[in-house]
Amino acid sequence: MTYIIGIDGGGTKTTCLFLKADERAYPKRPLMVKGPGTNPHVVGFEEAGRRLESLIRHGMKTFSLAPQEISGAGMGLAGVGRRDEIEQMVGTMRTIFFNPYFSENLNLYITSDVHAALKGSLAPGIEKGMLLISGTGSNAVGITAAGKVVTCGGWGHLIGDEGSGYHLSLKALSKVAKAADGREEPTQMTSYILRACGLERPEQLIRYLYDRPFEKKEVAALAPCIIEASEQGDKAAVDLLKEAAEELVLHIESLVKQGVDPKAPVSAAGSILTYSQVLRNHVGKLLEDRQFGPLTDPYAPPEYGAALLGRSAGMEKER
Structure with a gap:
């Protein structure tokens, strides 16, 4: 053997x-x-x-x-x-x-x-298919009819990673700050993020985040707070995940433009797509609306x- x-x-x-x-x-x-x-x-x-x-x-x-x-x-x-x-x-x-x-x-x-x-x-x-990834970062990859592997995304957290755990977490922190100022409505993400950081008040986030450099994965680790809030029906969290879905489907559009069969199945991978049903549902709906292949789990x-x-x-x- x-x-x-x-x-x-x-x-x-x-x-x-x-x-x-x-x-x-x-x-x-x-x-x-x-x-x-x-x-x-x-x-x-x-x-x-x-x-x-x-x-x-x-x-x-x-x-x-x-x-x-x-x-x-x-x-x-x-x-x-x-x-x-x-x-x-x-x-x-x-x-x-x-x-x-x-x-x-x-x-x-x-x-x-x-x-x-x-x-x-x-x-x-x-032999044909696409893979859409939303974890700490985000990207997509597919195979054209000619067998060529094409990609989209993967630019890193400074200039890319839209729809990823990192990108979502940054947007969520901004929502928490705006809610604390009264610039936006209160959100359940505040309590979940404070709990995850071991803090009591939103203003404590300033020293928590700026006293030392945060690695990409540490910021992305706050994404479960968004998912948890969305499951409770928090509008701000749901809206962030819907925005993320739009960004992720743009990756699929790019693969199709590069020659991938639009009807090829799209496998969902990465922790955010795996654990957020709100995100999965919206990505699946957008794919259907744009007449792309269905969202599936990896084999x-x-x-x-x-x-x-x-x-x-x-x-x-x-x-």
Whole structure:
């Protein structure tokens, strides 16, 4: 029995899947281990390589797999999308890991995390589709009729990430400030955000937010407060989520303009789309109104997509 390694490498965590080479569906009991983040722009390319090596070795030890049982590896990594980044990461992995532990002939395929996520989201036998992501950040990816992978978004929190947890949280904090001033009506988001920050009064947010620099993920962590308020019918929270839905559907419009079939299904991924029914419902309605494909759940996680891409690349190499 041989296996394909599939890796989903994010900024905060990395998941490693060992998929049987002849497996044609996502396994009911996947062989999987998890480790720290491996975005090379966060931890450096060499450190990312070392972390990936350590995680793969840990997985092989956990599941009693020998090097000769591994026929290939597919890796979808955050921060690795451009050709130069992919080439550098391939070089790093071969230098750190493949010599002498694995044969130099072992197939290695490295791509972006969103490409792997899209591949994993498609059910067996489905080749066309789009993936819409709203988590800490936001972006979308799709496959054209010609098989080209096209993207939208991914500009980061300073100039993009519309419809994301970060973007929503900033807007919610602004709503709280305006409500405290009497510039807008009171909102339940105030009490939820104060509770999440361990504060008693809105004005305490000033020192809380400005006394030290906040990381993107810390700001985005306030998004559940918006979701909670929306579930209680808070108008300000519902309006923010509807605005986010509009922004996210613009990503799908961009993919269609780039050649993706407008009727292709749209898989929803990321914590905000996963946990906010208000957002999901509005995104689904907007897609229907604009005669795009339906909003669906992903078939399988990104690490499965990475393994499939690694297997496909190996098959192409053998031809």
